[in-house]
Amino acid sequence: MSHFMPDLSSPTPRQKPLEVARDTYVIRALTPSVGGSWTNLNAMVIRGAEPIAVDAGMGTHRDSWFEDLFSLVDPEELRWIFLTHLDCDHSGNLVETLERCPNARVISSRGESFRVNASMGVPFERMRLLDDGEVFEIAGRKLQSLRPPVYDSPYTRGLFDHATRVYYASDAFCAPIPGDPVDWVEEIAPDLWAEGMARFHYSSLCPWVALADRALFRAEVERLGALGMEAIVSGHSPAIRGASVGQALELLARLPDAVPAPLDFAELTG
Numbered sequence: 001m002s003h004f005m006p007d008l009s010s011p012t013p014r015q016k017p018l019e020v021a022r023d024t025y026v027i028r029a030l031t032p033s034v035g036g037s038w039t040n041l042n043a044m045v046i047r048g049a050e051p052i053a054v055d056a057g058m059g060t061h062r063d064s065w066f067e068d069l070f071s072l073v074d075p076e077e078l079r080w081i082f083l084t085h086l087d088c089d090h091s092g093n094l095v096e097t098l099e100r101c102p103n104a105r106v107i108s109s110r111g112e113s114f115r116v117n118a119s120m121g122v123p124f125e126r127m128r129l130l131d132d133g134e135v136f137e138i139a140g141r142k143l144q145s146l147r148p149p150v151y152d153s154p155y156t157r158g159l160f161d162h163a164t165r166v167y168y169a170s171d172a173f174c175a176p177i178p179g180d181p182v183d184w185v186e187e188i189a190p191d192l193w194a195e196g197m198a199r200f201h202y203s204s205l206c207p208w209v210a211l212a213d214r215a216l217f218r219a220e221v222e223r224l225g226a227l228g229m230e231a232i233v234s235g236h237s238p239a240i241r242g243a244s245v246g247q248a249l250e251l252l253a254r255l256p257d258a259v260p261a262p263l264d265f266a267e268l269t270g
């Protein structure tokens with residue numbers, strides 16, 4: 001059997017929302033990946049005075065997206081959808097969520113807002129613009145837009161919640177799950193986590209990082225580390241907490257010198 005093609009004969013496991021901090025839940029989906037591994041397709045919900053969805057999942061998982069979203073927030077109560085960037089694995093249910101949640105507005109970077117309008121037909125009246133470093137306050141709770149150190153669109157923004165110190169990193173910190181699905185990266189063997197993180201960043205997110213000035217790139221990662229994050233939520237990784245936060249930052253800082261061997265597609269596709 002090919003190592004590359006996932007085994008589609010068995011059903012994809014279902015991961016229910018994971019509480020990563022007070023009022024903060026990761027909405028998860030899984031897709032089969034190389035060599036029998038899994039890739040997370042995550043989004044997040046922050047409940048509270050004005051509930052926020054962070055990203056809107058992938059269209060291929062629309063049923064579970066709405067099931068999980070509405071298990072956490074009533075459709076009329078959702079007020080905001082913070083869109084990290086327009087890639088389809090982050091915006092796949094955006095239009096449908098706006099249709100089903102009449103009081104929700106999109107929070108987007110200024111640059112991305114034009115594409116959200118042009119390609120998805122979202123009117124500017126249903127958007128609020130928030131850019132890198134800017135803070136958005138809900139009932140005294142500070143949420144800050146912060147671009148992650150690595151990204152596949154320059155419009156990408158992450159979101160830092162000063163109340164819980166959870167950072168939603170969009171695509172950054174992506175890593176596959178090399179076996180049975182897990183909730184947290186600490187459940188993955190450290191060498192497999194490091195290898196998978198390097199491979200994912202180089203194959204799917206930021207091969208340009210090999211060209212980066214080492215000191216400048218490390219300084220950018222340390223700027224993020226200075227926030228004092230309690231947890232990191234990546235769109236494509238199990239959640240990261242506790243000691244794993246520092247380890248994840250160090251793996252990211254070393255990324256320019258962690259160029260993986262190229263995948264042997266001839267062998268993988270057999």
Ligand SMILES: [Fe+2]
Nearest residue numbers: 087152153171
């Ligand atoms: Fe992306």
Ligand SMILES: [Fe+2]
Nearest residue numbers: 087089171235
């Ligand atoms: Fe993504």
